[in-house]
Amino acid sequence: MKSNIYHRFTGRAGKRFIAAALACATGWNASAQAVRTDSSGTTEIAYGVQPAWMVTGAVSTVQGAGLKKTFNTNLGNTLYGRLPGLTVQAGSSENGVNTPGMVIRGVGTFGAADTKILVLVDGFESTFAQLVPDEIATITILKDAAATALYGSRGANGVMLVTTKKGVQGPLKVGFGVQFGFNKPVGLPKNLRAYDYATLYNEALQNDGKAPMYSNTALEAYRSGNDPYFHPDVNWYDQILRKAAPQSNYNLTFNGGNETVRYFVALNALTSQGLLIKAGDQEEESSNAKFQRYNFRSNIDINITKKLTAAIRLGGTVEDKANPAGNTTASLFGLAASIPSNAFPVYLPDGSFGGNALYANPLGNVLQTGSYTSNGRTLQGSLKLTQQLDFITEGLSISGALALNTWFTSYSNKTKQYERFSISRNGAGDTVITRFGQKTSLAGDESRSDQWRNYALQGFLNYDRSFGVHNVSAMLMYNQDSYNITGGNLPYKHVNGGARVTYAYDERYIGEVNMSYMGSENFPKGKRFGYFPAVSAGWIASNENFLEDNRVISFLKLRASYGLTGNDLIGGPRFMFDQLFPFGASPYFGTGNNSTGGLSEGTPANPDVTWEKETKMNIGLEATFIDRLTFQLDVFKNKRKHILAQPFFTVPQYVGVDLPFLNVGKVDNKGLEAVIGYRNAPDAGVQWFVEGNAAYAKNKIVYNAEAVQEDTYLYLTGQPVGQPFGLEAIGFFRDQADIDASPRQIFTTVQAGDIKYKDQNGDNIIDQNDAFPIGKTYLPTLNYGLHAGVQYKGFDLDVFFQGVSGNSVSLGNQFFAFQNNGNAPEMAKGRWTQATASSATYPRLSSENNLNNYRYSSFWQRNGGYLKLRSLELGYSLPQRTIAKVKLNSARVFLNGNNLFSIDDIEGDLDPETLTIGYPALRTFSVGFRIEL
Template sequence: MLTATGTLIAVAALAQSVADSASVTADTTLQVPVAYGEQAWWKVTGAYGRVNGNVLRKSAAATLSNGLYGRIPGLTVMQGGGEPGYDAPSMTIRGVSSYRGSGLLTFVDGFESPFDQLAADEIESITVLKDATATAMYGIRGANGVLLVTTKRGFNGKPKISFRAQTGFQRPQRLPDFLGSYDYATLYNEALRNESKTDRYSQADLDAYKSGNDKYFHPDVNWYDEVLKKSAPMSEYNLNLTGGNNNATYFVSLNVLKNTGLYKNTDKKREESSNANFLRYNFRSNVDIKVTRRLSTSLDLAGRVEDRSYPGVGAPEIWSNMMLIPPNAFPVRNPDNSYGGTSVYRGNPVGLVLGRGVATTHARSLQATMRLSYALDQITPGLKAGAAVSFNNWFQGNDDKTKQFAVFQLLKNPAGDTIYNKFGDNTTIVENDGVNDQWRRTNTQFNLTYNRTFGEHSIDALMLYQQDVYTISGNNVPYAHQGTAGRITYAYKRKYIGDFSFGYNGSENFPKGKRFGFFPAISAGWILSEEHFLQQAEWISFLKLRASYGQVGNDQVGGRRFPYNQYYSSGGGYYFGKDNRYAGGMDEGSLANPDITWEKNRRANIGIDASLLHNRISVMLDLFDEKRTDILAERYGAVPGYIGVGLPAENVGSVRNRGFELQLGYQSEVKHSFSYFATASAAFARNKILYMAEAQQPYAYLNRTGQSIGQPFGLQAIGFFKDEADVSNSPQQIFAPVKPGDIKYKDQNGDHIIDIYDEVAIGKPVLPEWTFGLHLGVQYKGFDLDAFFQGVTNRSVMLSGPLVWAFVNDAKAAPIAMGRWTPETAATATYPRLTTAANDNNYRSTDFWQRDGSFVKLRNIELGYTFPASLLSRIRMQQLRLYVNATNVFSLDHIHFADPETLSGYPAMRSMNAGVRVQL
């Protein structure tokens, strides 16, 4: 039975999990990360969201950002492919408000750095800064939002050693399904007859496909089964050491992760072939030292080694061929063990994995940061001066040993003998090594801080100088940012708060004399729970209203670098003289813009933070409205093309973005060693293009202005043509000759012609407008169960290519094609008539192929048991926890034959793991 001490430990762990999820508490001592520092939570008047590293550890994701799905309201995370080492998702904060790009800034311990390959065990928290007040200090770079990663640090106390080991396996969450050879050949013959052509496959061929007795001349190959294993192993090991005393504290972390791909029968020695392997080593040492009473310093060292190996050809080609090549095209291997293939299909997928050699990359990263802080109490109490320098570098080299392979097509001559028709050659290994990616970043900061309380008055102030130089290999001119920033927060009686922050900084990408801008923001907070008229309401533990307004910028405006310079390139020349001697010429590029500047984003935010019923219920609500201006666009709609030169990009575009974020949390009381919690969140963001200088359209519905960024356009399908009379009596569709069974489209402008002028806004952009999260947990004695669901809606995806378009580009056919139109199935058909040639009328981006991209996924679930403290104390162990977890457990969506986030390519992965965590 769990002892009282063990119960307290378990409850404390659960309470921490809830705090990590809800982020609202009445604890006025809590310090949270803000721009270039920390601030007491009750003083924060900006909009932010936060998740703790302990929560991220439960996601069991190989890439850290894959643990952020739905965790922070306003942060939209969309999964990419699942290839080991290349599975980072896309991320946006509060949707998008510029049609030129939406990349957010990521900082690790105060300095810009990628974070995807950090280990969850070294993370203290991840914080998202959303509004103008939260991001104003980043000035010219803050418009797309900022993500702050804070790593763990030491503490004053006896050393603690924690070790975690986790191992398991992963499987594709969903793979596409395709028809076998018999159904493929049957439908192919039907498609030929629809084109008034003779059958390709005889009845004898169909019978052979059906029986499966002739694997060489009538193969039925499932390429996914031939290339892929059912599952692939994944493991992770982590060791943390932390502790310290009054003079020095330390945190040291070592992490090893191994993630293996799905390819089967590869060479384990990686000499002839290779699976997709990703091996990562992480090291971190954060040391804080109190040198004297006034002087303190810290030294952070973080290193990472990433070794990747893959087949000698890229994953896109492998997965594309598996999706494309029909099951009856050729056998995997011929009787003599050579690779099967034809003149059309030379990329035998098994050969691409096993016969193209090995591609290897070796990456190294090192970040070193040193900080000094000196208390200037002799001038005035609370005043400190600080300085920091950070060096961050990345190197990635390749060591490839690749080759080519021949394929052979089996044929029979008139005498019935088997002959081999060869395509390509078997070559020896060609070695290639070099540098394929390298960069370094140097940051310097100087700051003055002032934190002091005068009776009922409290002042927090920061003034900062910052310089960032980022150099990429092969780029002669480094990227540079420089400027100052400041923040002053004033609080009166712990209930009235005012904040002013600013950034004055610039970028090298703009003309001299026009590189720097001023970006101010103001905000206010009112803690109503401190007012006398609410202090009698015992059910209100904490209640704060806050509002902010300000301007930030975005210097990543897209297009070419240094757009204020005029560029020329080698172009057509002329022949001169009697001997026709050639003289080369120069072409003038698009016109320069000497007045180019950054995008500006004016942001307004209103928020509520509340903790109710003795901290049982937590509420966070934010409403925002932002307008992005000075977005680059070319005025092709206003300037005729006969001027003969490319127009400059000008700051004329604008976008409005509005939405809200809501988070609700509930923590139950502990009764009979049982407790539970629930945290739900919802976020909504919708943008609208106000102006983008687009060319004038003949019809208003063709305009992208007034629509959302990324809004898809296409024809509206209104069924299938019933018969020849229907074709004759309908508007003419010009994309291809149409017949009964082809898709019929709506004539939007009434000109009796279906063309590009009938394309209208269809569906929604691929980035969802709504995101949801639901975090549930229950604990009984030493057992705990934790689950996290994520959902999105107001999102559309477009199906295309071999995934759904039968026989296009000699592709296979999916089961969806079984619903094709025929005269007999005209009333129930769900798919157009079949053709072997590319049908430009049927196979194009229209709402017929568009699907609702909404989904609900169980992103993570973990079941664990923590042993009683009374038992562990006998062996001098502080914690022993056993657990099992799973990620991407299931998906509820409208696309049943592919994942709604990863329609093609290396699929999203489902993983199942078992682990142990020990703390001494």
């Protein structure tokens, strides 16, 4: 029989020691996925940390060092594919408004309910998009009930824990890094040039039975380009955009301390110039597009006495943004995409701006409408005191924490209008100039601002102690928070009490119970609080005697969890338990038929309104083989109920009131996540690793109280949340005989070459009752990533691919030729004609707003899946003998590229993530260095 000491080192603890040693030996690859697949280290959990081997919840973590590979002004955009279970969806790429959407394990609700995940920075709710990777220690997502139950009615959508760096005992280490780069648009909409536009517009007119607009002489002028004022050919993107925009980042950190005080201090400056031309250099009253942010952080840990410690976290940002033509560029890009290339010249011969009654001049908007600037400030601060209570019993401690977070943005908009002119020739050949718009002086407006603040108060009683082979930890907590938004709204408040008890036997068997009791101000008195329990268990099979000496299986752990969580972001009006009688009724009295204001009965109150409730079940496996091959698998099934929906199915419309929102909806959501990775021997001359991850989640609406439908395919019930409904395109009409033999499409009179739709209900009529579930939802069901790296001597290469599948995207209005006197896309060249009937990829052209061809249908849908090279970095670390001469601890130079290419099904160079009109997706190239003193 082995002694207990020998057994614990060579068996359980020995395997953990080996795994930790491997992690240290491959520390050059701190950017690796870092998903917990072995027993080494600790893991962030709800309101604390646990040894990784003891964690029984579904948790994924990425190190902050790995996020440095993506050079972006928004931290959220560095997380694509990094955390299995986290879906990141691009928003705008414009600086300052480029926060992506994020969901954990798909979507479990519908309607107006919010799918927003709960984000905590250093334990307290806050924004995180403005943080930089250099101040991040780890980002962890909590996915199952065991991990989220302590967050009560706020945990159902998942929780993200952002932990900033803290000081480490030792001599002062000073880090400094600089990164320079530039952004280029991935792709811009390709519209018809003037000759093709005029030619195809003539064809569209003829299809509509109208005379051509452009003569052969005009067409030749467009083709040759020899008459730029009367026959212009303008690419408006070339007029308002630069080829590339520079971006830079400077970072300075201080880390160190002693037994009494440990500190981490970080300063960061980031500057990014927008893609718009440098308008401020050309016009004094305009501005250059520019974004700059300054970050600071000071994290200090103090041993006040041997038993009393303090943790101080203080961070903040100052953010300045400037733009011509608007606070954001959305309307400018929409204008540039809409104007026909032959509509008017950029400038007239006298230097004035071209324009017409329908469209302004995009370049004029950039140069002559003033400047739009904003200044934003955030501050995150917290103080936590912890007192050891060993005098009562060993392992007992008590702590309390207070946090305050604020965000404020002010705007300074200086606006004006300008004149623009159209130029033409009359029947006599004379030049005619018509003015549009009016020139005004610069006017200032600084009245707008946005602000929010929140505070939180927390208290904990913790117990952690080992008795031989028994390990017991417990936590009792209290939390309250208040969130205030400017504008006179009442604050949003939560009060939460919770407990967690974990027991482990011999590092083999683990059991845990979590529970919280949370209340919110948004629900009626007496019904504001709810109970959220969860249980979980784990079995470390590799520590059993029959596997302990196995040379193949280094670590093997099974875990399972089940519990209840909630979502209080239910949507609908606030305080819907109160019956409201709004002003607005206007009856008419007297012989004069005069209107008299009065009250009306509002939507009936729901006195039983409550939060959404979700049961979560998760089964997981973690394994390490031959100390180098890691594997993790999680299978989950979530069932959510009490989703708000109006009871159209059970209450008839003739009751005469707007139906109330009731907690009757249900959604099921299930899926799996897998991670597999391999890292070669730590003593090999060439170090390399590869890791892949995939996450699949699919939901289904079980019940939503929708109105009775004549055709079953019209029901949302049974479909995924967000399932698009539209007409199913089945080709183009061949000729009039085909039209006569087909069901009648009621939207407008159709012709040969128009889109033909399927008659879903067999009534021989195509109308909205034929709207069918087409394509897939906007949210991908499959997310995956592939991360690989290699190091030889001082050189290292890091590559990260990310992709999605199982989603659809739709081509928007910018792809509809000639609508509202607008532009036409390049794809219109594939239009249907009698000669191209068998190969056409676009419907026949029409100069009118075609009510048949441009309906929402499967014809305009595309596969939204893609595979992208998200980041590629090549670096070189100087040898120790070289840097020692200049008294450096380390020095590294690198080349980096982000969003380098995409494999997808979208026509042209457009990015499948940003198909709507707006700021284009960006490709970034950069070079930099990092040193440590």
